[in-house]
Amino acid sequence: MNVYEDIKTNIITIISKLEINVNDIIDKISVEPPKEELHGDISTNVAMLLSKTLKKPPLEIAKIIKLELEKNNNISKVDIAGPGFINLYFHTSIWQKCCFYILDSETDYGRIKTDNANKINVEYVSANPTGPMHIGHARGAVFGDSLANLLEFTGYNVTREYYINDAGEQVNNLARSVYKRYLEILNIKTDDFTDDLYPGEYLVPVAEQIVSEYEDKYIDKSEEDWLELFKTISIKAMMDVIKHDLSLINVKHDVFTSEAKIQKDGYIDKVVSILDKKNLLYQGVLDPPKGKLKDDWESRPQLLFKSSLYGDDIDRPLKKSDDSWTYFAADAAYHYEKCNRNYKSIINVWGADHGGYVKRVGGVINAFSERKIDFNVKLCQLVSLSNKGKPFKMSKRAGNFITMKHVIESVGPDVLRFIMLTRKNDATLDFDMDKVLEESKENPVYYVQYAYARVNSLLDKSKSLNLNNYKIDYSLLNNKEEVFLMKLMAKWPRFVEAAAKAHEPHRITIFLNDLAGALHSYWAKGNEDEKQRIIIEDDLLLTRSRLALAETVQKLIGIGLKIIGVQPLDKLN
Helix, strand or coil: CCHHHHHHHHHHHHHHHHCCCHHHCHHHCCEECCCCHHHCCEEECHHHHHHHHHCCCHHHHHHHHHHHHCCCCCEEEEEEECCCEEEEEECHHHHHHHHHHHHHCCCCCCCCCCCCCCEEEEECCCCCCCCCCEHHHHHHHHHHHHHHHHHHHCCCEEEEEEEECCCCHHHHHHHHHHHHHHHHHCCCCCCCCCCCCCCCHHHHHHHHHHHHHHCCCCCCCCHHHHHHHHHHHHHHHHHHHHHHHHHHCCCCCCEEEEHHHHHHCCHHHHHHHHHHHCCCEEEECCCCCCCCCCCCCCCCCEEEECHHHHCCCCCEECECCCCCECHHHHHHHHHHHHHCCCCCEEEEEEEHHHHHHHHHHHHHHHHHHCCCCEEEEEEECCEEEEECCEECCCCCCCCCCCEHHHHHHHHCHHHHHHHHCCCCCCCCEEEECCHHHCCCCCCHHHHHHHHHHHHHHHHHHCHHHCHHHCCCCHHHCCCHHHHHHHHHHHCHHHHHHHHHHHCCCHHHHHHHHHHHHHHHHHHHHHHHCHHHCCCCCCCHHHHHHHHHHHHHHHHHHHHHHHHCCCCCCCCCC
Protein backbone atom coordinates (compact mmCIF):
# COMPACT_ATOMS: atom_id res chain seq x y z
CA MET A 1 0.00 0.00 0.00
CA ASN A 2 1.42 3.33 -1.14
CA VAL A 3 -0.91 6.25 -0.41
CA TYR A 4 1.08 8.64 -2.59
CA GLU A 5 1.27 6.29 -5.56
CA ASP A 6 -2.47 5.51 -5.24
CA ILE A 7 -3.32 9.22 -5.41
CA LYS A 8 -0.99 9.72 -8.37
CA THR A 9 -2.79 6.88 -10.16
CA ASN A 10 -6.10 8.55 -9.32
CA ILE A 11 -4.87 11.86 -10.77
CA ILE A 12 -3.56 10.19 -13.95
CA THR A 13 -6.93 8.50 -14.44
CA ILE A 14 -8.65 11.89 -14.12
CA ILE A 15 -6.39 13.79 -16.52
CA SER A 16 -6.38 10.96 -19.07
CA LYS A 17 -9.99 11.97 -19.79
CA LEU A 18 -8.82 15.43 -20.88
CA GLU A 19 -7.61 14.21 -24.28
CA ILE A 20 -3.91 14.73 -23.71
CA ASN A 21 -0.88 12.50 -23.91
CA VAL A 22 -0.39 11.69 -20.23
CA ASN A 23 3.02 10.10 -20.91
CA ASP A 24 4.45 13.53 -21.73
CA ILE A 25 4.02 14.77 -18.16
CA ILE A 26 3.68 11.65 -16.02
CA ASP A 27 7.25 11.85 -14.67
CA LYS A 28 6.83 15.55 -13.86
CA ILE A 29 3.73 15.14 -11.72
CA SER A 30 4.67 15.66 -8.08
CA VAL A 31 2.54 14.03 -5.40
CA GLU A 32 4.19 14.74 -2.08
CA PRO A 33 3.64 16.09 1.43
CA PRO A 34 3.61 19.91 1.46
CA LYS A 35 6.26 21.75 3.46
CA GLU A 36 3.62 23.21 5.75
CA GLU A 37 1.28 20.81 7.58
CA LEU A 38 -1.50 23.40 7.28
CA HIS A 39 -1.49 22.82 3.51
CA GLY A 40 -2.82 19.30 3.82
CA ASP A 41 -1.45 15.78 3.54
CA ILE A 42 -0.55 15.78 -0.15
CA SER A 43 0.08 18.55 -2.65
CA THR A 44 0.27 18.21 -6.44
CA ASN A 45 1.40 20.49 -9.26
CA VAL A 46 -0.56 18.70 -11.99
CA ALA A 47 -2.77 21.68 -12.89
CA MET A 48 0.21 23.90 -13.65
CA LEU A 49 1.81 21.18 -15.77
CA LEU A 50 -1.34 20.96 -17.90
CA SER A 51 -1.80 24.70 -18.40
CA LYS A 52 0.35 25.02 -21.53
CA THR A 53 -0.99 21.84 -23.17
CA LEU A 54 -4.65 22.64 -22.53
CA LYS A 55 -4.16 26.39 -23.09
CA LYS A 56 -6.11 27.16 -19.94
CA PRO A 57 -5.17 28.93 -16.67
CA PRO A 58 -3.92 26.51 -13.97
CA LEU A 59 -6.68 27.57 -11.59
CA GLU A 60 -9.37 26.59 -14.10
CA ILE A 61 -7.77 23.17 -14.60
CA ALA A 62 -7.34 22.74 -10.84
CA LYS A 63 -11.09 23.26 -10.32
CA ILE A 64 -11.88 20.47 -12.81
CA ILE A 65 -9.47 18.06 -11.12
CA LYS A 66 -10.73 19.10 -7.67
CA LEU A 67 -14.27 18.05 -8.49
CA GLU A 68 -13.07 14.60 -9.54
CA LEU A 69 -10.75 14.11 -6.55
CA GLU A 70 -13.59 14.91 -4.14
CA LYS A 71 -15.23 11.66 -5.28
CA ASN A 72 -12.38 9.71 -3.64
CA ASN A 73 -13.73 8.36 -0.32
CA ASN A 74 -10.32 8.60 1.34
CA ILE A 75 -10.12 12.35 0.79
CA SER A 76 -11.86 14.62 3.29
CA LYS A 77 -11.10 17.98 1.63
CA VAL A 78 -9.51 19.41 -1.53
CA ASP A 79 -8.15 22.98 -1.62
CA ILE A 80 -6.63 25.02 -4.41
CA ALA A 81 -3.75 27.26 -3.41
CA GLY A 82 -1.43 29.81 -5.00
CA PRO A 83 -1.01 29.62 -8.77
CA GLY A 84 -2.75 26.25 -8.99
CA PHE A 85 -1.45 23.79 -6.39
CA ILE A 86 -4.01 21.21 -5.34
CA ASN A 87 -3.86 20.32 -1.63
CA LEU A 88 -5.48 17.13 -0.41
CA TYR A 89 -6.61 16.32 3.12
CA PHE A 90 -7.23 12.68 4.04
CA HIS A 91 -9.54 10.96 6.49
CA THR A 92 -7.58 9.47 9.38
CA SER A 93 -8.84 6.06 8.30
CA ILE A 94 -6.42 5.95 5.35
CA TRP A 95 -3.42 6.16 7.72
CA GLN A 96 -5.01 3.54 9.98
CA LYS A 97 -5.45 1.20 6.99
CA CYS A 98 -1.79 1.73 6.16
CA CYS A 99 -0.82 0.46 9.62
CA PHE A 100 -2.80 -2.72 9.08
CA TYR A 101 -1.00 -3.19 5.79
CA ILE A 102 2.46 -2.70 7.30
CA LEU A 103 1.78 -5.12 10.14
CA ASP A 104 0.63 -7.79 7.69
CA SER A 105 3.37 -7.26 5.11
CA GLU A 106 6.17 -8.97 7.03
CA THR A 107 9.39 -7.47 5.62
CA ASP A 108 8.01 -6.28 2.28
CA TYR A 109 6.47 -2.89 3.02
CA GLY A 110 7.92 -0.46 0.49
CA ARG A 111 9.56 -3.20 -1.58
CA ILE A 112 9.29 -2.86 -5.36
CA LYS A 113 9.01 -6.16 -7.20
CA THR A 114 10.10 -6.40 -10.85
CA ASP A 115 11.05 -9.02 -13.40
CA ASN A 116 14.74 -8.50 -12.55
CA ALA A 117 15.38 -7.01 -15.98
CA ASN A 118 17.05 -3.95 -14.49
CA LYS A 119 20.59 -5.35 -14.33
CA ILE A 120 22.96 -3.09 -12.41
CA ASN A 121 26.59 -3.52 -11.35
CA VAL A 122 27.85 -1.96 -8.14
CA GLU A 123 31.61 -2.07 -7.70
CA TYR A 124 32.80 -1.09 -4.24
CA VAL A 125 35.72 -1.39 -1.84
CA SER A 126 38.27 -2.60 -4.44
CA ALA A 127 41.09 -1.83 -2.02
CA ASN A 128 44.59 -2.55 -3.30
CA PRO A 129 45.67 -5.97 -1.95
CA THR A 130 48.74 -4.49 -0.30
CA GLY A 131 47.52 -4.61 3.28
CA PRO A 132 44.55 -4.69 5.63
CA MET A 133 41.75 -2.20 5.14
CA HIS A 134 41.54 1.04 7.12
CA ILE A 135 38.55 3.11 8.25
CA GLY A 136 38.29 4.87 4.86
CA HIS A 137 37.80 1.54 3.15
CA ALA A 138 35.09 0.74 5.70
CA ARG A 139 33.06 3.74 4.55
CA GLY A 140 33.20 2.66 0.91
CA ALA A 141 32.34 -0.91 1.92
CA VAL A 142 29.31 0.07 4.00
CA PHE A 143 28.08 2.64 1.50
CA GLY A 144 28.44 0.28 -1.48
CA ASP A 145 26.87 -2.69 0.29
CA SER A 146 23.96 -0.63 1.63
CA LEU A 147 23.40 0.94 -1.78
CA ALA A 148 23.28 -2.56 -3.30
CA ASN A 149 20.74 -3.62 -0.63
CA LEU A 150 18.66 -0.52 -1.33
CA LEU A 151 18.67 -1.10 -5.08
CA GLU A 152 17.67 -4.75 -4.61
CA PHE A 153 14.84 -3.67 -2.30
CA THR A 154 13.55 -1.33 -5.00
CA GLY A 155 13.53 -3.88 -7.79
CA TYR A 156 17.00 -3.96 -9.35
CA ASN A 157 18.95 -7.09 -10.25
CA VAL A 158 22.26 -6.21 -8.56
CA THR A 159 25.73 -7.68 -9.04
CA ARG A 160 28.19 -6.75 -6.29
CA GLU A 161 31.74 -6.54 -7.60
CA TYR A 162 35.26 -6.18 -6.23
CA TYR A 163 38.01 -5.16 -8.67
CA ILE A 164 41.35 -6.57 -7.55
CA ASN A 165 44.23 -4.26 -8.46
CA ASP A 166 46.72 -7.12 -8.74
CA ALA A 167 48.80 -5.70 -11.60
CA GLY A 168 51.31 -2.88 -11.65
CA GLU A 169 54.22 -1.75 -9.56
CA GLN A 170 52.36 -1.62 -6.22
CA VAL A 171 51.98 -5.42 -6.12
CA ASN A 172 55.58 -5.88 -7.24
CA ASN A 173 56.55 -3.73 -4.27
CA LEU A 174 54.29 -5.84 -2.08
CA ALA A 175 56.24 -8.95 -3.13
CA ARG A 176 59.55 -7.16 -2.48
CA SER A 177 58.34 -6.15 0.97
CA VAL A 178 57.42 -9.74 1.78
CA TYR A 179 60.81 -10.89 0.48
CA LYS A 180 62.53 -8.57 2.98
CA ARG A 181 60.48 -10.11 5.79
CA TYR A 182 61.36 -13.53 4.42
CA LEU A 183 65.06 -12.73 4.70
CA GLU A 184 64.63 -11.28 8.19
CA ILE A 185 62.96 -14.48 9.41
CA LEU A 186 65.95 -16.41 8.03
CA ASN A 187 68.29 -14.03 9.92
CA ILE A 188 69.61 -12.40 6.76
CA LYS A 189 70.47 -8.76 7.26
CA THR A 190 68.67 -6.39 4.86
CA ASP A 191 68.57 -2.71 4.12
CA ASP A 192 65.90 -0.49 5.63
CA PHE A 193 62.53 -0.31 3.89
CA THR A 194 62.47 2.29 1.15
CA ASP A 195 59.53 4.67 0.71
CA ASP A 196 57.97 2.56 -2.03
CA LEU A 197 57.77 -0.58 0.12
CA TYR A 198 55.33 -1.70 2.84
CA PRO A 199 56.99 -2.01 6.26
CA GLY A 200 53.88 -3.06 8.19
CA GLU A 201 54.10 -6.02 10.56
CA TYR A 202 51.03 -7.51 8.86
CA LEU A 203 53.33 -8.98 6.18
CA VAL A 204 55.30 -11.09 8.66
CA PRO A 205 52.74 -13.99 8.68
CA VAL A 206 52.89 -14.05 4.87
CA ALA A 207 56.66 -14.35 4.96
CA GLU A 208 56.40 -17.04 7.64
CA GLN A 209 54.08 -19.00 5.37
CA ILE A 210 56.65 -18.86 2.56
CA VAL A 211 59.50 -19.91 4.90
CA SER A 212 57.38 -22.82 6.11
CA GLU A 213 56.77 -24.02 2.57
CA TYR A 214 60.01 -23.12 0.77
CA GLU A 215 62.54 -22.75 3.63
CA ASP A 216 65.65 -20.90 2.44
CA LYS A 217 65.26 -21.76 -1.24
CA TYR A 218 65.18 -18.12 -2.38
CA ILE A 219 67.92 -16.55 -0.22
CA ASP A 220 70.47 -16.20 -2.96
CA LYS A 221 68.11 -16.05 -5.93
CA SER A 222 67.62 -13.08 -8.23
CA GLU A 223 64.37 -11.17 -8.19
CA GLU A 224 63.15 -12.75 -11.41
CA ASP A 225 63.33 -16.16 -9.70
CA TRP A 226 61.03 -15.32 -6.81
CA LEU A 227 59.01 -12.20 -7.74
CA GLU A 228 55.99 -13.89 -9.37
CA LEU A 229 55.75 -16.58 -6.66
CA PHE A 230 55.97 -14.08 -3.82
CA LYS A 231 53.48 -11.82 -5.57
CA THR A 232 50.94 -14.62 -6.04
CA ILE A 233 51.20 -15.79 -2.43
CA SER A 234 51.13 -12.23 -1.04
CA ILE A 235 48.10 -11.12 -3.07
CA LYS A 236 46.13 -14.23 -2.05
CA ALA A 237 47.07 -13.72 1.60
CA MET A 238 46.04 -10.05 1.53
CA MET A 239 42.77 -10.81 -0.25
CA ASP A 240 42.02 -13.48 2.36
CA VAL A 241 42.53 -10.84 5.06
CA ILE A 242 40.36 -8.34 3.19
CA LYS A 243 37.54 -10.84 2.62
CA HIS A 244 37.65 -11.91 6.28
CA ASP A 245 37.51 -8.32 7.52
CA LEU A 246 34.63 -7.51 5.16
CA SER A 247 32.73 -10.52 6.47
CA LEU A 248 32.93 -9.01 9.97
CA ILE A 249 30.56 -6.26 8.77
CA ASN A 250 28.58 -8.67 6.57
CA VAL A 251 29.90 -7.28 3.29
CA LYS A 252 30.04 -9.85 0.52
CA HIS A 253 30.68 -9.65 -3.21
CA ASP A 254 29.30 -11.75 -6.05
CA VAL A 255 32.23 -11.19 -8.41
CA PHE A 256 35.97 -10.66 -7.91
CA THR A 257 37.61 -9.43 -11.09
CA SER A 258 41.39 -9.55 -11.45
CA GLU A 259 43.16 -6.67 -13.18
CA ALA A 260 46.04 -9.00 -14.00
CA LYS A 261 43.69 -11.49 -15.68
CA ILE A 262 42.00 -8.72 -17.66
CA GLN A 263 45.38 -7.74 -19.04
CA LYS A 264 46.49 -11.34 -19.57
CA ASP A 265 43.33 -11.99 -21.61
CA GLY A 266 44.31 -9.18 -23.96
CA TYR A 267 41.55 -6.71 -23.14
CA ILE A 268 43.81 -3.67 -23.42
CA ASP A 269 44.66 -4.61 -27.01
CA LYS A 270 40.94 -5.18 -27.69
CA VAL A 271 40.11 -1.75 -26.30
CA VAL A 272 42.79 0.00 -28.37
CA SER A 273 41.56 -1.78 -31.51
CA ILE A 274 37.90 -0.84 -30.89
CA LEU A 275 38.66 2.80 -30.07
CA ASP A 276 40.91 3.04 -33.10
CA LYS A 277 38.15 1.72 -35.37
CA LYS A 278 35.82 4.33 -33.90
CA ASN A 279 38.41 7.00 -34.79
CA LEU A 280 38.80 7.91 -31.12
CA LEU A 281 42.61 7.54 -30.89
CA TYR A 282 45.42 9.71 -32.20
CA GLN A 283 49.05 10.58 -31.64
CA GLY A 284 49.25 13.95 -29.97
CA VAL A 285 51.10 16.19 -27.51
CA LEU A 286 49.34 17.31 -24.36
CA ASP A 287 49.73 20.75 -22.86
CA PRO A 288 51.74 20.80 -19.61
CA PRO A 289 49.58 20.35 -16.49
CA LYS A 290 48.66 23.44 -14.55
CA GLY A 291 50.67 24.25 -11.46
CA LYS A 292 54.06 22.81 -10.54
CA LEU A 293 55.33 20.32 -13.10
CA LYS A 294 56.25 16.79 -11.98
CA ASP A 295 59.90 15.87 -12.33
CA ASP A 296 59.11 13.12 -14.80
CA TRP A 297 56.83 15.19 -17.03
CA GLU A 298 57.92 15.63 -20.59
CA SER A 299 56.39 17.06 -23.74
CA ARG A 300 56.16 14.20 -26.21
CA PRO A 301 53.80 12.54 -28.69
CA GLN A 302 51.45 10.09 -27.00
CA LEU A 303 48.65 7.71 -27.88
CA LEU A 304 45.60 9.70 -26.77
CA PHE A 305 41.91 8.86 -26.33
CA LYS A 306 39.49 11.61 -27.37
CA SER A 307 37.86 11.77 -23.96
CA SER A 308 37.17 15.50 -24.46
CA LEU A 309 34.39 14.43 -26.87
CA TYR A 310 32.65 12.92 -23.84
CA GLY A 311 32.88 15.82 -21.44
CA ASP A 312 36.45 15.38 -20.14
CA ASP A 313 38.69 18.42 -19.73
CA ILE A 314 41.46 17.04 -21.94
CA ASP A 315 42.22 13.94 -23.99
CA ARG A 316 43.83 11.14 -21.99
CA PRO A 317 46.99 9.11 -22.69
CA LEU A 318 46.90 5.32 -22.94
CA LYS A 319 50.68 4.81 -22.88
CA LYS A 320 53.50 6.01 -20.61
CA SER A 321 56.87 7.31 -21.78
CA ASP A 322 58.39 3.84 -21.37
CA ASP A 323 55.72 2.49 -23.76
CA SER A 324 53.90 0.65 -20.98
CA TRP A 325 50.17 1.06 -20.56
CA THR A 326 48.79 3.79 -18.29
CA TYR A 327 46.43 3.14 -15.37
CA PHE A 328 43.69 4.56 -17.54
CA ALA A 329 44.34 1.95 -20.23
CA ALA A 330 43.93 -0.78 -17.60
CA ASP A 331 40.73 0.87 -16.30
CA ALA A 332 39.39 1.13 -19.84
CA ALA A 333 40.05 -2.59 -20.41
CA TYR A 334 38.28 -3.53 -17.18
CA HIS A 335 35.23 -1.43 -17.96
CA TYR A 336 35.08 -2.75 -21.51
CA GLU A 337 34.95 -6.28 -20.11
CA LYS A 338 32.24 -5.16 -17.67
CA CYS A 339 30.23 -3.44 -20.41
CA ASN A 340 30.07 -6.77 -22.25
CA ARG A 341 28.04 -8.28 -19.38
CA ASN A 342 24.85 -6.47 -20.45
CA TYR A 343 24.33 -4.17 -17.49
CA LYS A 344 21.89 -1.32 -17.92
CA SER A 345 23.71 0.65 -15.28
CA ILE A 346 27.19 0.63 -13.72
CA ILE A 347 27.95 2.27 -10.37
CA ASN A 348 31.50 2.62 -9.08
CA VAL A 349 32.13 3.53 -5.44
CA TRP A 350 35.52 5.25 -5.23
CA GLY A 351 37.54 7.19 -2.70
CA ALA A 352 37.56 10.97 -2.95
CA ASP A 353 41.09 10.89 -4.41
CA HIS A 354 39.72 9.26 -7.60
CA GLY A 355 37.61 12.27 -8.59
CA GLY A 356 39.87 13.06 -11.54
CA TYR A 357 39.13 9.69 -13.14
CA VAL A 358 35.35 10.06 -13.31
CA LYS A 359 35.07 11.86 -16.65
CA ARG A 360 37.67 9.81 -18.48
CA VAL A 361 36.21 6.45 -17.39
CA GLY A 362 32.70 7.69 -18.09
CA GLY A 363 33.90 8.81 -21.50
CA VAL A 364 35.37 5.46 -22.46
CA ILE A 365 32.22 3.62 -21.26
CA ASN A 366 30.09 5.93 -23.42
CA ALA A 367 32.42 5.20 -26.33
CA PHE A 368 32.04 1.43 -25.91
CA SER A 369 28.30 1.42 -25.27
CA GLU A 370 27.23 4.20 -27.64
CA ARG A 371 25.97 6.03 -24.53
CA LYS A 372 23.53 3.18 -23.78
CA ILE A 373 24.91 2.30 -20.33
CA ASP A 374 24.16 4.61 -17.42
CA PHE A 375 27.45 5.19 -15.57
CA ASN A 376 27.66 6.71 -12.10
CA VAL A 377 30.54 7.25 -9.70
CA LYS A 378 29.94 7.76 -5.99
CA LEU A 379 32.90 9.35 -4.24
CA CYS A 380 33.31 8.64 -0.54
CA GLN A 381 34.98 11.40 1.39
CA LEU A 382 37.49 10.85 4.16
CA VAL A 383 36.65 9.57 7.62
CA SER A 384 38.14 11.57 10.46
CA LEU A 385 38.86 8.94 13.12
CA SER A 386 39.26 10.00 16.73
CA ASN A 387 38.85 8.75 20.29
CA LYS A 388 37.48 11.06 22.97
CA GLY A 389 38.07 13.94 20.61
CA LYS A 390 41.74 13.16 19.98
CA PRO A 391 42.51 12.34 16.33
CA PHE A 392 44.42 9.27 15.20
CA LYS A 393 47.33 10.00 12.90
CA MET A 394 47.61 7.28 10.30
CA SER A 395 49.85 6.24 7.44
CA LYS A 396 49.12 3.05 5.52
CA ARG A 397 52.48 3.22 3.78
CA ALA A 398 54.29 3.40 7.14
CA GLY A 399 52.19 0.57 8.47
CA ASN A 400 50.93 2.48 11.52
CA PHE A 401 47.30 2.95 10.53
CA ILE A 402 44.18 1.90 12.46
CA THR A 403 42.72 -1.09 10.68
CA MET A 404 39.05 -1.53 9.93
CA LYS A 405 39.18 -4.77 11.93
CA HIS A 406 40.38 -2.87 15.01
CA VAL A 407 37.49 -0.42 14.74
CA ILE A 408 34.99 -3.26 14.31
CA GLU A 409 36.36 -5.02 17.39
CA SER A 410 36.14 -1.75 19.34
CA VAL A 411 32.61 -0.61 18.49
CA GLY A 412 30.91 -3.59 16.82
CA PRO A 413 29.79 -4.10 13.21
CA ASP A 414 26.31 -2.62 13.63
CA VAL A 415 27.55 0.62 15.14
CA LEU A 416 30.18 0.93 12.43
CA ARG A 417 27.68 0.39 9.62
CA PHE A 418 25.07 2.76 11.03
CA ILE A 419 27.49 5.61 11.76
CA MET A 420 29.04 5.32 8.30
CA LEU A 421 25.62 6.19 6.88
CA THR A 422 24.79 9.16 9.08
CA ARG A 423 26.13 11.56 6.44
CA LYS A 424 26.02 11.69 2.66
CA ASN A 425 28.91 9.84 1.01
CA ASP A 426 30.53 13.00 -0.40
CA ALA A 427 30.69 14.74 2.99
CA THR A 428 33.54 14.22 5.46
CA LEU A 429 32.53 11.97 8.33
CA ASP A 430 33.69 12.38 11.93
CA PHE A 431 33.97 9.03 13.69
CA ASP A 432 34.72 9.21 17.42
CA MET A 433 35.18 5.67 18.73
CA ASP A 434 34.12 6.71 22.23
CA LYS A 435 31.15 8.89 21.28
CA VAL A 436 29.53 6.26 19.01
CA LEU A 437 29.12 4.00 22.05
CA GLU A 438 27.30 6.61 24.14
CA GLU A 439 23.85 5.65 25.37
CA SER A 440 22.17 8.95 24.58
CA LYS A 441 19.84 10.71 22.20
CA GLU A 442 22.90 12.25 20.56
CA ASN A 443 24.03 8.82 19.40
CA PRO A 444 21.75 7.97 16.44
CA VAL A 445 22.43 4.24 16.39
CA TYR A 446 21.61 3.91 20.09
CA TYR A 447 18.53 6.11 19.64
CA VAL A 448 17.14 3.88 16.89
CA GLN A 449 18.08 0.59 18.55
CA TYR A 450 16.53 1.82 21.79
CA ALA A 451 13.24 2.42 19.98
CA TYR A 452 13.25 -1.13 18.62
CA ALA A 453 14.12 -2.61 22.03
CA ARG A 454 11.59 -0.38 23.81
CA VAL A 455 8.75 -2.04 21.89
CA ASN A 456 9.94 -5.45 23.03
CA SER A 457 9.94 -4.17 26.59
CA LEU A 458 6.32 -3.03 26.20
CA LEU A 459 5.34 -6.40 24.75
CA ASP A 460 6.99 -8.21 27.66
CA LYS A 461 5.05 -6.05 30.13
CA SER A 462 1.79 -6.85 28.37
CA LYS A 463 2.16 -10.65 28.40
CA SER A 464 0.11 -11.09 31.54
CA LEU A 465 -2.87 -9.16 30.11
CA ASN A 466 -4.10 -11.85 27.66
CA LEU A 467 -4.38 -9.32 24.85
CA ASN A 468 -4.83 -11.99 22.20
CA ASN A 469 -8.48 -12.02 23.16
CA TYR A 470 -8.80 -8.50 21.78
CA LYS A 471 -8.89 -7.56 18.11
CA ILE A 472 -6.70 -4.68 16.91
CA ASP A 473 -8.80 -1.60 16.25
CA TYR A 474 -6.67 1.12 14.61
CA SER A 475 -9.72 3.42 14.50
CA LEU A 476 -9.10 4.06 18.21
CA LEU A 477 -5.76 5.62 17.34
CA ASN A 478 -6.61 9.21 16.58
CA ASN A 479 -4.67 11.49 18.91
CA LYS A 480 -2.04 13.84 17.49
CA GLU A 481 1.00 11.65 18.21
CA GLU A 482 -0.65 8.51 16.87
CA VAL A 483 -1.73 10.13 13.62
CA PHE A 484 1.74 11.64 13.19
CA LEU A 485 3.33 8.19 13.56
CA MET A 486 0.94 6.67 11.04
CA LYS A 487 1.49 9.45 8.50
CA LEU A 488 5.25 9.14 8.90
CA MET A 489 5.19 5.40 8.23
CA ALA A 490 2.97 5.91 5.18
CA LYS A 491 5.78 8.00 3.66
CA TRP A 492 8.21 5.06 3.70
CA PRO A 493 7.55 3.66 0.18
CA ARG A 494 8.12 7.00 -1.56
CA PHE A 495 11.01 7.75 0.77
CA VAL A 496 12.89 4.51 0.07
CA GLU A 497 12.25 4.79 -3.68
CA ALA A 498 13.64 8.34 -3.71
CA ALA A 499 16.71 7.18 -1.77
CA ALA A 500 17.34 4.46 -4.37
CA LYS A 501 16.94 6.85 -7.32
CA ALA A 502 19.36 9.31 -5.73
CA HIS A 503 21.80 6.51 -4.71
CA GLU A 504 21.71 7.83 -1.15
CA PRO A 505 21.36 5.07 1.47
CA HIS A 506 22.13 7.58 4.22
CA ARG A 507 18.54 8.77 3.81
CA ILE A 508 17.46 5.52 5.44
CA THR A 509 19.25 6.38 8.69
CA ILE A 510 17.62 9.82 8.62
CA PHE A 511 14.17 8.25 8.29
CA LEU A 512 14.89 5.71 11.02
CA ASN A 513 16.07 8.46 13.36
CA ASP A 514 12.88 10.46 12.71
CA LEU A 515 10.70 7.38 13.23
CA ALA A 516 12.50 6.43 16.44
CA GLY A 517 12.13 10.01 17.69
CA ALA A 518 8.38 9.95 16.99
CA LEU A 519 8.00 6.67 18.92
CA HIS A 520 10.01 7.98 21.87
CA SER A 521 7.84 11.14 21.95
CA TYR A 522 4.69 9.01 21.81
CA TRP A 523 5.90 6.89 24.70
CA ALA A 524 6.93 9.97 26.72
CA LYS A 525 3.40 11.42 26.53
CA GLY A 526 2.37 8.66 28.91
CA ASN A 527 4.61 10.16 31.59
CA GLU A 528 2.67 13.42 31.33
CA ASP A 529 -0.80 11.94 31.08
CA GLU A 530 -1.82 8.42 32.20
CA LYS A 531 -4.51 8.33 29.51
CA GLN A 532 -1.76 8.65 26.89
CA ARG A 533 0.10 5.56 28.08
CA ILE A 534 0.49 2.68 25.67
CA ILE A 535 -0.48 0.10 28.28
CA ILE A 536 -3.69 0.97 30.13
CA GLU A 537 -4.78 -2.03 32.16
CA ASP A 538 -8.42 -0.95 32.48
CA ASP A 539 -8.80 -0.48 28.70
CA LEU A 540 -7.33 -3.57 27.09
CA LEU A 541 -8.83 -2.95 23.64
CA LEU A 542 -7.06 0.42 23.43
CA THR A 543 -3.93 -1.18 24.87
CA ARG A 544 -3.97 -3.89 22.20
CA SER A 545 -4.36 -1.29 19.46
CA ARG A 546 -1.63 1.02 20.79
CA LEU A 547 0.74 -1.91 21.15
CA ALA A 548 -0.03 -2.86 17.55
CA LEU A 549 0.95 0.67 16.52
CA ALA A 550 4.23 0.31 18.42
CA GLU A 551 4.79 -3.10 16.78
CA THR A 552 4.18 -1.52 13.36
CA VAL A 553 6.85 1.07 14.08
CA GLN A 554 9.20 -1.66 15.23
CA LYS A 555 8.58 -3.69 12.09
CA LEU A 556 9.38 -0.71 9.87
CA ILE A 557 12.55 0.06 11.84
CA GLY A 558 13.56 -3.56 11.29
CA ILE A 559 12.99 -3.24 7.52
CA GLY A 560 15.12 -0.08 7.39
CA LEU A 561 17.92 -1.56 9.50
CA LYS A 562 18.03 -4.62 7.25
CA ILE A 563 18.58 -2.40 4.20
CA ILE A 564 21.61 -0.77 5.80
CA GLY A 565 22.87 -4.12 7.07
CA VAL A 566 22.32 -3.54 10.79
CA GLN A 567 20.97 -6.21 13.12
CA PRO A 568 18.15 -4.86 15.33
CA LEU A 569 18.60 -5.44 19.05
CA ASP A 570 15.74 -7.06 20.95
CA LYS A 571 17.05 -5.53 24.17
CA LEU A 572 19.83 -3.21 25.24
CA ASN A 573 22.30 -3.90 28.00
